[in-house]
Amino acid sequence: MSLRSTLLRRIVATAALGMALGSAPAFSADRELLNASYDVARELFAELNPQFIEQWQAEHGETVSVKQTHAGSSTQARAILQGLRADVVTFNQVSDVNVLAEKGQLIPEDWQSRLPNYSSPYYSTMAFLVRKGNPKNIHGWADLAGDDVALVFPNPKTSGNGRYTYLAAWAASNHDNGDDEAATRDYMKKLLANVEVFDTGGRGATTTFAERGIGDVLITFESEANNIRNQYGPDDYEVVVPPVDIMADFPVTWVDKNVERNGTEDLAKGYLEYLYSPEAQRTLARYYYRVNDDDISEEFADRFPQTTLLRVEDAFGSWDDVMQTHFASGGELDQLQRR
Amino acid sequence: MKRIGDGAATRAGLIGLAVILTTLFLVIPLAGIFYQALVEGMAPFWQNLTSAFTAEAIGLTLLIALMTVPINLLFGIFLAWLVTRFTFPGRRLLQTLIDIPFAVSPVVAGLLYLLLYGRTGWLGSILSEHDIQLMFAWPGMVLVTVFVTCPFVARELIPLMQAQGSAEEEAGVTLGAGGWTLFRRITLPNIRWALVYGVILTNARAIGEFGAVSVVSGSIRGETINLPLQVELLYQDYNTVGAFTSAALLAALAIVTLVIKAVLEWHTHRREKTA
Numbered sequence: 001m002s003l004r005s006t007l008l009r010r011i012v013a014t015a016a017l018g019m020a021l022g023s024a025p026a027f028s029a030d031r032e033l034l035n036a037s038y039d040v041a042r043e044l045f046a047e048l049n050p051q052f053i054e055q056w057q058a059e060h061g062e063t064v065s066v067k068q069t070h071a072g073s074s075t076q077a078r079a080i081l082q083g084l085r086a087d088v089v090t091f092n093q094v095s096d097v098n099v100l101a102e103k104g105q106l107i108p109e110d111w112q113s114r115l116p117n118y119s120s121p122y123y124s125t126m127a128f129l130v131r132k133g134n135p136k137n138i139h140g141w142a143d144l145a146g147d148d149v150a151l152v153f154p155n156p157k158t159s160g161n162g163r164y165t166y167l168a169a170w171a172a173s174n175h176d177n178g179d180d181e182a183a184t185r186d187y188m189k190k191l192l193a194n195v196e197v198f199d200t201g202g203r204g205a206t207t208t209f210a211e212r213g214i215g216d217v218l219i220t221f222e223s224e225a226n227n228i229r230n231q232y233g234p235d236d237y238e239v240v241v242p243p244v245d246i247m248a249d250f251p252v253t254w255v256d257k258n259v260e261r262n263g264t265e266d267l268a269k270g271y272l273e274y275l276y277s278p279e280a281q282r283t284l285a286r287y288y289y290r291v292n293d294d295d296i297s298e299e300f301a302d303r304f305p306q307t308t309l310l311r312v313e314d315a316f317g318s319w320d321d322v323m324q325t326h327f328a329s330g331g332e333l334d335q336l337q338r339r
Numbered sequence: 340m341k342r343i344g345d346g347a348a349t350r351a352g353l354i355g356l357a358v359i360l361t362t363l364f365l366v367i368p369l370a371g372i373f374y375q376a377l378v379e380g381m382a383p384f385w386q387n388l389t390s391a392f393t394a395e396a397i398g399l400t401l402l403i404a405l406m407t408v409p410i411n412l413l414f415g416i417f418l419a420w421l422v423t424r425f426t427f428p429g430r431r432l433l434q435t436l437i438d439i440p441f442a443v444s445p446v447v448a449g450l451l452y453l454l455l456y457g458r459t460g461w462l463g464s465i466l467s468e469h470d471i472q473l474m475f476a477w478p479g480m481v482l483v484t485v486f487v488t489c490p491f492v493a494r495e496l497i498p499l500m501q502a503q504g505s506a507e508e509e510a511g512v513t514l515g516a517g518g519w520t521l522f523r524r525i526t527l528p529n530i531r532w533a534l535v536y537g538v539i540l541t542n543a544r545a546i547g548e549f550g551a552v553s554v555v556s557g558s559i560r561g562e563t564i565n566l567p568l569q570v571e572l573l574y575q576d577y578n579t580v581g582a583f584t585s586a587a588l589l590a591a592l593a594i595v596t597l598v599i600k601a602v603l604e605w606h607t608h609r610r611e612k613t614a
Contacts, residue, residue, distance in 0.1 A: 034559060042576055069559045083458030083467060084475040084557045203575045231577055261470075 093160030415492025449554025
């Protein structure tokens with residue numbers, strides 16, 4: 001009897017201690033902001049947030065904290081529709097923000113006009129991460145449809161990253177063959193058949209390529225490709241930016257319904273405006289994102305190879321059209337993948 | 340007389356094979372987790388172990404376990420009692436239904452709850468009108484863990500209670516015992532060891548659950564990340580030491596659970612011998 005009760009008491013005591021330790025406030029902030037972001041922005045915001053917190057403290061005398069959640073852009077949009085109370089979204093896809101307006105009525109339809117540059121504080125394009133010496137000789141989009149090339153990129157259905165890859169390949173092909181749709185479809189079929197693994201988010205694809213060693217080419221944002229190269233060893237990988245590529249916007253906005261409820265509207269706006277400040281733009285450029293601030297662009301010019309950037313809106317029409325034609329159930333993507 | 344396979348060589352071979360397989364599949368991976376956590380020395384290990392995010396993850400993991408275990412303890416006893424002490428139409432069906440959480444993939448369980456309790460869900464839309472949020476917060480994670488682990492206690496109790504029959508309780512009734520006295524003095528002492536096993540299993544699963552909670556967590560760092568989610572998150576953050584530190588924590592919890600189970604087994608064994 002005594003053994004049993006002391007044992008039990010010890011278990012309870014240990015658990016209670018753990019609880020006390022665990023639930024002790026790790027941050028003692030006045031207000032809190034939740035930023036729902038795309039998958040590969042983890043390190044970026046881990047660096048930007050403390051800078052913002054410091055600046056907000058200096059300007060407003062208020063200690064705030066910023067929490068992060070990261071997943072594929074569309075996964076995040078769906079989570080917000082289903083009740084995730086994010087104050088701001090920092091996505092890599094305009095259509096995923098549009099969803100919040102159209103399906104959830106959480107933000108106004110004209111959200112893109114609320115901040116400069118169509119609410120996109122920075123941009124990027126797609127790049128190829130290849131293994132050292134570029135053994136498969138990959139230089140442009142056409143090379144990816146070769147016979148013996150294994151590709152890794154995230155699933156265009158769940159990831160904005162993957163969607164840009166799909167659109168870039170399509171637009172580059174059209175650009176090269178003078179809008180020959182049939183030839184482009186043939187090319188896309190070959191490209192999709194070369195995909196070795198479709199991960200749900202950008203970071204999953206990175207892990208597949210770099211940790212598991214699968215595939216010859218990882219297609220991801222230029223920023224992510226460069227950061228992976230630095231992370232996993234500049235001697236093992238090379239980054240290739242194709243001569244024709246897509247312009248990838250990184251739209252941001254505050255979620256009106258949620259900031260209203262959380263009482264964080266001014267904080268959310270301040271946070272997003274901060275992303276346009278020279279300080280934040282410099283951090284962004286250091287993470288290999290292309291920025292609109294002229295001085296900073298100049299300063300980091302050698303990081304970003306010259307390339308012809310096609311806008312999604314010019315090559316495909318509106319994002320709604322793109323989603324409808326290419327990514328909806330039974331759309332181009334589904335048809336191209338049918339074998 | 341000698342049976343086939345009784346030779347010294349065969350025996351040694353089989354034992355050797357068992358040892359090799361155990362080492363290969365159990366010991367090396369387990370040791371590997373601790374090795375990876377410590378490979379860069381004590382400093383990074385300690386730094387990861389004591390980080391605010393890890394503390395939050397430990398707190399959340401324990402919170403989920405501490406809420407799940409009592410709920411399923413009561414639920415399991417109630418269910419086992421119902422199924423083994425009474426006959427009613429649908430009893431067999433109920434016995435089968437208990438196993439649904441085992442049969443359904445945890446991810447599906449998570450999605451079911453998300454569809455039901457999410458903001459756009461059937462119940463969730465009513466709740467959100469009253470500003471109650473279950474999904475993407477700890478209550479949702481507790482909810483799905485309760486679902487996933489609810490058969491453990493009942494599954495331990497039902498065979499035992501069936502084998503024991505209700506003779507002792509009937510005797511108690513004829514001697515004038517009320518329902519609560521009956522339960523406390525007769526049923527509970529008879530089932531307590533099975534109950535403890537059920538609790539240990541429930542607890543182990545509640546601490547280690549990944550699939551169902553990952554669907555409803557929303558992965559807010561420092562808020563809705565429990566230890567298993569933390570392992571994946573840190574691994575994808577390129578923080579291998581951190582990932583393996585959390586994994587080592589989970590492994591240590593598992594080992595503690597096994598030790599408790601072994602102590603209890605030893606205790607039961609000794610008690611049975613003296614009885």
